[in-house]
Each structure stands twice: as C-alpha cells, then as structure tokens.
Amino acid sequence: MRHLLSTSDLSLEEAVRILDTTAQMAATQEREVKKLPTLRGRTVVNLFFEDSTRTRISFETAAKRLSADVINFSAKGSSLSKGESLKDTALTLKAMGADAVIIRHQASGAPYTLAHAGWLDAPVINAGDGTHQHPTQALLDAYTIRRHLMGETMGEPDSIGVVGKDLSGLKIVIVGDVLHSRVARANVYLLSTLGAQVTLVSPPTLLPVGVETWPCQISYHLDEAIDQVQPDAIMMLRVQRERMSSAGGGFFPSPLEYTRIYGLDAKRLGRLPEHAIVLHPGPMNRGLEISAQAADSPRSVIVEQVANGVAVRMAVLYLLLTGESSAGTAAHPTGKENS
Amino acid sequence: MSSEAAPNQGSWAARNVMSGPDIDRALTRIAHEIIERNKGASDVLLLGIPTRGVPLATRLAAKIRHVEPDAGGTDLLGQLDITMYRDDLHHGPVRTVKSTVIPPEGIDDRIVVLVDDVLFSGRTVRAALDAIKDLGRPRAVQLAALVDRGHRRLPIRPDYVGKNLPTSVDERVKVNLTEIDGTDAVVIAQPETQDSGPVVPEAGQ
Numbered sequence: 001m002r003h004l005l006s007t008s009d010l011s012l013e014e015a016v017r018i019l020d021t022t023a024q025m026a027a028t029q030e031r032e033v034k035k036l037p038t039l040r041g042r043t044v045v046n047l048f049f050e051d052s053t054r055t056r057i058s059f060e061t062a063a064k065r066l067s068a069d070v071i072n073f074s075a076k077g078s079s080l081s082k083g084e085s086l087k088d089t090a091l092t093l094k095a096m097g098a099d100a101v102i103i104r105h106q107a108s109g110a111p112y113t114l115a116h117a118g119w120l121d122a123p124v125i126n127a128g129d130g131t132h133q134h135p136t137q138a139l140l141d142a143y144t145i146r147r148h149l150m151g152e153t154m155g156e157p158d159s160i161g162v163v164g165k166d167l168s169g170l171k172i173v174i175v176g177d178v179l180h181s182r183v184a185r186a187n188v189y190l191l192s193t194l195g196a197q198v199t200l201v202s203p204p205t206l207l208p209v210g211v212e213t214w215p216c217q218i219s220y221h222l223d224e225a226i227d228q229v230q231p232d233a234i235m236m237l238r239v240q241r242e243r244m245s246s247a248g249g250g251f252f253p254s255p256l257e258y259t260r261i262y263g264l265d266a267k268r269l270g271r272l273p274e275h276a277i278v279l280h281p282g283p284m285n286r287g288l289e290i291s292a293q294a295a296d297s298p299r300s301v302i303v304e305q306v307a308n309g310v311a312v313r314m315a316v317l318y319l320l321l322t323g324e325s326s327a328g329t330a331a332h333p334t335g336k337e338n339s
Numbered sequence: 340m341s342s343e344a345a346p347n348q349g350s351w352a353a354r355n356v357m358s359g360p361d362i363d364r365a366l367t368r369i370a371h372e373i374i375e376r377n378k379g380a381s382d383v384l385l386l387g388i389p390t391r392g393v394p395l396a397t398r399l400a401a402k403i404r405h406v407e408p409d410a411g412g413t414d415l416l417g418q419l420d421i422t423m424y425r426d427d428l429h430h431g432p433v434r435t436v437k438s439t440v441i442p443p444e445g446i447d448d449r450i451v452v453l454v455d456d457v458l459f460s461g462r463t464v465r466a467a468l469d470a471i472k473d474l475g476r477p478r479a480v481q482l483a484a485l486v487d488r489g490h491r492r493l494p495i496r497p498d499y500v501g502k503n504l505p506t507s508v509d510e511r512v513k514v515n516l517t518e519i520d521g522t523d524a525v526v527i528a529q530p531e532t533q534d535s536g537p538v539v540p541e542a543g544q
Contacts, residue, residue, distance in 0.1 A: 017435075024420070024436040033473040038423040066423075160438055318423070323433035 003115045003124045004316055006133045007190035015142070015193055016166055021315035022143050022308070023159040029065070029311060039068035039321055042099040047089070048127070049075045049105045054282060054306060055127050055137075059102050062313035068321075071098070086110060090119035098122050100321055108132035123320040131180050131208075131243075137281055138186035140312040142167065142194055144305050145233050148277050168195030171229050175201040175222055175262055176237030176289050179208050179251075180244075183281045184237055188216045201225045203262065205251045222262050226271050234272060235279040236264050236290045255288055266293040277301050351511070351528040357502060359523035362485065362516075365501030366395070369483055370402035372499050377450050380410035382478065384449040386419040388467060389437040391456035393418050394518035395485055399454060414442035419453070419474075424466035439470070446475040452499075456514040458484035461493035486525055488512050 001014055010018075028036060044063040048056055056072070063070045073089075075081055080089060086105075093101055100123045103111045108130030115124035128134040150165045151158030172191055178184045178200055191198050192215035199217040200207070211218060219225040226234075239258065244251055252258045259265075264278065272278075278290075278300040286292050295302060357365070374380045380403050387396030400416040420437040428434065442449075453467050464482060471480060483499035488506045502525070506512060510529040517523050 021436050024438060027439065028423075031474065036423045036473070037469065038428065163438075318436070319433055322428040324429075324431055 001319060003111075003126075004135050004320065005111050005115060005124065005126045007135045007138050007186045007193070008133075010135075010190065010193060012166060012193055012195075015139075015190060016164065018139055018312070018315050018319060019143050019146060020163045021319060022139070022311045023147075023163055025314040025318070026159055026308065026311035029307075034065055035067060036065060037067050038318060039063070039066040042068045042321055043097060044068045044070050044100045044102065044317065044321075045093050045096075045098040046070060046072045046074075046127075047093070047101055047103045048073065049080065049103070049110070050128070052104055052128070054309070055104065055134075058306070058309040059125075059127060059136075059313050061310050062317055065310070066314055066317055068099075068317065071096075086114065087117070087119055090114055090117070094120050094122070100125060100317065102127050104128045106130055125316060125320065128182055130182065131185075132182050133186045134182040134281075135186050135190070136309070136313055136316060137183050138190040139316070140305055140309045141183075141187055141235065141279055141281070142190055143312055144279065144301050144308050145170065145172065145191075145196075145277070146194075147308075148301060149232050149275070166194040167191060170196040170232045171199070172196050172233045172235065173199045173201055173225055173229055173231040174216075174235045174237065175225075175264070177206045177239045177251075178202045178211065178237065179206045180240040181237045185214075187235065188214050192216060197229075199225055199229050199231070201262070203252055203258075222268065223271075226268060230273050231276055232273065233277050233279060234264065235281075236284075236294075238281065238283065239285055239289050241285075259288055263289055263291060264294040265291040266297075269294045269297060269299070272299075279305060282306070351530060353526050353528040355524055356504060356527050357486075357525035359517075362501065362523050362525065365485065366398050367402055369499040369501060370399050370406065373399070373452060373481075373483070374403060374406060374410070376481075376498070380407045380415070381412065382448070382450045383411050383415065383452060384417060384442065384446060384477070385411075385415060385452050385454055385483075386417045386441070386467075386471075388453060388455045388463060389418060389420050391514050391516055391519060392454045394516045395456060395483075396454040397518075399452075399483070412442075417441045417446075419467055419470055421463060421466040421470050424469045426462065426466070439474075441474060446471065446477050448476075448478050450479045450481065451477040452481045452483055454483045456485050456516075457512050458482070458487045458495075458497050458500075459490055459512075461491045461495035464495050465493050485514055486512055 046056055046059055060070050102125045103114055104127040111124050111126035111129050126133055126135055146162050147157050147159050149170055150162045174184050188198050201219045201222050278294055280302045284290055284295055377383055385396040385400050387393035403410045417440045420439045422434050422436045481498040484497045485501040486504050487497055487500045488504045490508055510527055513526045515522050515524045
C-alpha cells in the first residue's frame with residue numbers, strides 16, 4: 001500500500017490490517033500522554049481545496065499525536081486561490097520535503113492525479129475527492145461497526161478482542177443521497193470487501209448512473225428494506241443540498257416528503273433489530289435525514305465515529321509513513337539490528 | 340524482540356543451547372531473584388515485550404505467584420508494545436503494532452520488570468524505556484532477559500539473565516517457546532560459509 005486513494009483498491013488483508021492498527025492506535029488515545037514519537041521529524045501536508053472542518057482537524061490531530069509536523073494548506077488565502085495549478089502546488093510541496101500529502105479536492109480523481117503524475121514522491125491520502133471516494137471515512141465506519149458488532153457479545157463495544165476479524169455476516173443499510181456521496185461509494189466497496197452485505201436505500205433520483213455495477217443491493221423503500229434486511233447497522237447519509245441547485249433541486253419534491261419517506265425517525269428506529277447501531281458521517285441535518293430522537297439515542301454511534309476518525313487516520317499515517325518504501329532518501333546499510 | 344524472517348535457513352548450522360527444562364530452571368531462578376532483589380514482590384509488575392517476552396512474562400508471573408500468592412496485587416502481569424517507539428521504523432517492512440496492556444490504575448510507583456527473550460544491541464530496551472516514560476512513573480525499572488548474547492550498543496545491562504551466551508555478531512540466537520513455536524528451545528545458528536559477503540545481524544536472532 002503506497003497511497004490511500006480509494007477503498008476499491010484495498011484487499012481484505014490490507015483493510016483488516018488498517019482496522020487492527022486502528023484498534024492499537026485507539027488504545028493509545030486513552031492514555032494520559034496521548035502523543036507517540038513514531039513519526040517525529042516527518043512532515044505531513046494537509047492540502048484542502050474544499051471546506052472541511054472535521055476531516056482536516058481529524059487528520060491534523062492524528063498527525064500531531066504521532067509527532068509529525070503538520071502544514072495546513074487551504075485553498076482560501078493561499079496561492080491556490082490565485083489560480084495556481086495542482087501541478088505547481090505539488091512541485092512546491094515536493095521542494096519543501098513533504099513526507100505525505102493529504103488532499104481534499106472538489107474534482108473526482110484529483111488525488112489519483114497527484115499520486116501518479118510523477119510530481120511528488122510522497123504517499124497521497126485521499127480525504128475526499130468530488131463525488132468519488134472518502135476512504136478514511138469508510139474505514140472509520142467499518143472500524144466502528146466492527147467494534148460494536150463483531151465482539152463476543154453483540155452490541156458491547158470491544159476493540160482489541162475483534163482484532164483480525166472482518167465484517168462477514170453483517171447486514172448494513174446505507175440510506176439517502178447516494179448520488180452526491182463519496183462516503184457511500186467508499187463504504188459500499190470497503191464493507192463488501194470486508195464481507196458485509198450492503199443495501200443502498202435511496203430515491204431513484206439520488207442514485208448515480210451505473211450503481212447496478214456496485215457490489216450491493218438497491219432498494220427505493222426504507223421501510224421495506226428495514227423489514228426485509230433486518231440490518232445490523234444503518235448509515236444515514238447527509239442530504240447534500242449545497243450540491244443541489246435550488247431547494248431540493250428537483251431531486252425530491254420537498255424536504256418534508258424526503259423526511260417522511262427516507263428519514264430515520266423514532267418509529268423506524270424502533271423497527272430496527274435490538275442490537276442495530278446508527279451511523280452518520282456528519283454534519284447532520286437534524287430533522288431532514290435523521291430525527292433528533294434517532295441521532296441522540298443510545299444506539300447512535302455518531303459521536304464515537306468522530307473519535308474513531310482520529311485513530312483510523314493515525315493508523316493510515318503509520319502504515320503509509322513507516323517501512324522500507326517510506327525511507328525515500330538514503331537507506332540505512334545495517335538497518336535491522338535490534339534487540 | 341525476534342523477527343519472523345529467517346532467510347537462508349539451509350546454509351545455517353543450528354545447535355541447541357538451552358532445552359525446555361533448562362529454560363524452565365532459568366525462569367524459576369529469575370522468579371526467585373526478582374522476589375529476593377525486591378524484598379517480596381508486592382509492587383512488582385512484569386511487562387512482557389511482544390512477541391516472545393509475553394509468554395516468558397506469563398511463565399515468570401506464575402512462578403512468582405507460586406511463591407508469593409499476593410505478588411503484584413491484582414495485576415502482576417502486563418505487556419508493553421514498543422513498536423511505535425522504535426528508532427528503525429524507516430527500515431524493513433511495516434511493523435505490526437501490538438497491544439499494550441497495563442493495570443487500570445497505571446504503573447506509577449510500581450517496580451516494573453521488563454521481560455524479553457534475547458538481549459542484544461539494547462535498542463528494544465531503549466524503546467521500552469521511552470514507552471514506559473509515556474505511561475507513568477514507576478519506582479524502578481528492571482530488566483529480565485532469557486538470553487544475553489552480548490554486543491550491546493547502548494549503555495544498558497540486564498538485572499536478571501537466564502543464560503549468558505557468548506556469540507559472534509553474525510550468529511543468530513532464536514528462542515522458541517511452546518506458546519508460539521510449539522516447542523521450548525534456544526537455538527544458536529551460524530553461517531557455514533563466510534564467503535557470501537557481510538552478514539547483517541538479524542533482530543534478536
């Protein structure tokens with residue numbers, strides 16, 4: 001694993017390895033001293049072409065907990081807003097000696113270009129590109145699901161006891177605006193690689209062309225899906241109204257109708273199996289895709305997802321920035337001596 | 340800390356230097372030395388360093404408890420993963436991070452005994468000392484190793500040694516334990532031919 005660009009690139013072994021490393025990283029975050037010296041002297045660049053609060057802060061926290069130096073580059077207030085090309089930005093980062101680049105971009109595929117165009121030697125981590133992928137979000141969702149549902153007693157969180165396990169046998173329903181959601185795409189591929197059965201529930205207008213080729217089931221009816229699938233976890237997606245032209249944008253008749261047909265309210269929450277957990281990638285539109293009762297219920301793991309995000313990103317940075325391939329410069333001749 | 344890789348197995352002449360009963364006797368002696376040195380074992384906390392330090396610490400804990408049933412209070416045993424404190428993370432393959440298990444009340448004012456299989460350069464112990472520093476402030480830190488093979492590169496010495504094993508740098512020392520390898524033995528291997536270029540000393544081997 002040289003870069004982390006898409007969850008569809010991850011093998012089962014790689015995905016489980018990231019989740020296992022995440023469990024160990026999460027354990028270190030319960031200590032009094034949370035900082036580890038692991039990436040001391042390495043420089044991680046946060047390159048954000050699109051607004052983001054939690055993902056950027058999460059990556060920044062993760063890098064700092066591993067003692068890496070973090071440089072934040074956001075489109076506003078930098079040369080990026082003066083029209084500098086991605087290539088020139090990449091060359092600048094290379095010249096400054098960036099050891100890893102975390103990129104969020106409004107264009108799908110920008111991280112791939114950055115990783116493969118030869119402008120940069122450093123590993124590239126995709127922090128969300130257009131409507132394509134958001135791998136670390138999917139990994140933190142998978143980690144949260146595994147922690148809650150794969151332990152000895154279902155529903156009791158367990159991080160270390162589930163090390164080595166995938167998600168086989170679990171049924172997961174993802175509801176909402178799949179069309180604009182990189183989180184949904186990333187999750188469908190990752191969760192199915194991990195052996196879970198994924199069902200997408202969405203109005204037909206909010207499903208992308210080609211969705212039938214994805215490794216998942218599709219339904220247009222939330223109530224039917226809940227009754228038939230009996231999901232172990234339900235993930236509500238944010239209705240991305242900023243990506244729809246006017247209010248609703250013609251994707252659905254009215255927000256109220258969307259809420260009635262696709263929103264997770266207390267009634268639908270009650271129809272889920274006893275052990276089922278509720279996820280949401282945030283930020284939530286309370287009252288639109290998720291009601292306050294569902295968001296604040298004890299089965300909601302939405303706040304925990306944010307905490308797990310830091311551990312997942314620590315794991316990804318650790319796995320990409322250590323090891324032989326990360327050396328970059330002069331390799332140590334007798335590097336292995338140790339005891 | 341032993342690495343899993345053992346290339347060129349065929350061209351290495353191996354000989355057994357400790358048998359299962361030898362290891363058991365050495366651990367029994369170390370257990371008694373720990374109790375004697377610390378005038379009891381009520382504050383002792385054994386921290387095994389993964390991979391093979393963990394079963395060794397488990398065996399030592401059982402032996403100490405056999406003599407002093409209330410040794411260490413409720414927690415006599417833990418484990419300390421030092422992966423993220425290593426100074427050689429840029430070399431070799433990406434290392435798997437393993438679990439660190441310490442008592443819920445922490446390690447403050449305990450007498451921590453680090454347990455590892457082979458003591459060689461001392462770098463693992465240096466990393467372990469850094470890891471301990473982040474976990475708390477023990478009253479003392481001591482070091483137990485089943486085998487001390489010499490060639491230290493840091494000013495570190497063990498407090499309890501199962502066996503001093505004079506080796507040359509290009510030999511490999513491998514500790515096999517039933518819990519991990521299916522058998523108890525300490526094996527020393529040396530290259531049969533010296534003409535294959537300089538041999539890099541392997542981690543703990």
